[in-house]
Amino acid sequence: MISRNDLCWCGSQKKYKKCHLQIDEKLTALEQEGYIRPGRHLVMNEKDIEGLRKSAVITKGILDQVGERVKPGVTTDEIDAFVHQYTLERGGRPAPLGYHGFPKSCCTSINEVICHGIPENRALKEGDIINIDVTTELEGYFTDASRMFTVGEVSEKAQKIIDCAKDCLEIGMAQVKPFASFSEIGLAIEAYAISKGFSVVRDFGGHGIGKKFHEDPHVSHYDTHQKGMIMIPGMVFTIEPMINEGTYKLNILEDDWTAVTRDGKLSAQWEHTILVTDDGYEILV
Numbered sequence: 001m002i003s004r005n006d007l008c009w010c011g012s013q014k015k016y017k018k019c020h021l022q023i024d025e026k027l028t029a030l031e032q033e034g035y036i037r038p039g040r041h042l043v044m045n046e047k048d049i050e051g052l053r054k055s056a057v058i059t060k061g062i063l064d065q066v067g068e069r070v071k072p073g074v075t076t077d078e079i080d081a082f083v084h085q086y087t088l089e090r091g092g093r094p095a096p097l098g099y100h101g102f103p104k105s106c107c108t109s110i111n112e113v114i115c116h117g118i119p120e121n122r123a124l125k126e127g128d129i130i131n132i133d134v135t136t137e138l139e140g141y142f143t144d145a146s147r148m149f150t151v152g153e154v155s156e157k158a159q160k161i162i163d164c165a166k167d168c169l170e171i172g173m174a175q176v177k178p179f180a181s182f183s184e185i186g187l188a189i190e191a192y193a194i195s196k197g198f199s200v201v202r203d204f205g206g207h208g209i210g211k212k213f214h215e216d217p218h219v220s221h222y223d224t225h226q227k228g229m230i231m232i233p234g235m236v237f238t239i240e241p242m243i244n245e246g247t248y249k250l251n252i253l254e255d256d257w258t259a260v261t262r263d264g265k266l267s268a269q270w271e272h273t274i275l276v277t278d279d280g281y282e283i284l285v
């Protein structure tokens with residue numbers, strides 16, 4: 001047991017009573033109401049956040065520059081090569097490469113591909129929509145983000161689902177503040193997506209991130225009817241809603257990675273890595 005005058009468990013060098021004592025007391029009360037208390041290892045300290053900000057610079061740089069490479073005739077392998085080289089040149093490591101055997105440095109998910117599309121020798125064509133998902137590890141700190149890109153002119157419905165997925169990310173982030181529950185993210189996103197006539201993928205979600213690529217909690221983008229884990233300042237995680245034009249159900253292709261919509265209709269996704277702050281959230285990338 002930690003006592004009031006001990007140094008806080010978070011590494012701040014402050015006394016417990018002047019640091020996390022009040023937060024811990026509030027969490028104990030919420031735990032009694034059925035919410036899940038976040039593990040202390042999920043709280044990043046100032047040094048960790050500094051490391052994450054440096055990692056985020058690379059991830060953001062890639063996403064800011066990759067768009068100009070997205071055009072008809074360019075292969076997803078060429079996009080992957082750019083991501084790989086950009087990351088290495090800045091001292092980072094593309095975290096997807098070798099992750100549970102994933103063969104490339106980023107995910108490229110085109111049209112009916114929901115997520116985890118593997119870059120290949122396939123050329124983009126006019127009218128395609130593509131999600132490019134990048135995760136950088138720099139000095140042990142991971143940041144993860146993705147954006148949608150359009151190849152030339154796209155259909156009205158394609159643009160509509162891209163916009164809806166982006167709005168869903170914004171709406172999900174708006175739920176983030178100290179002592180909110182993670183369940184509120186999915187509740188808000190699903191209600192909005194359904195109001196626009198779309199569905200929300202259930203088999204994949206966001207995740208804690210920081211010193212690992214994937215960490216607790218799992219962040220659902222739909223209503224799970226559970227109380228969920230409580231957010232506190234210093235927690236870092238992704239929100240990355242995958243929004244489908246038709247059914248939310250999916251198939252995994254024989255490569256064991258590529259997730260596609262079961263009805264072959266479009267899917268779109270945007271993702272940020274965010275930090276819970278004292279009064280809300282901050283987008284790291």
Ligand SMILES: [Zn+2]
Nearest residue numbers: 008010019020
């Ligand atoms: Zn503390």
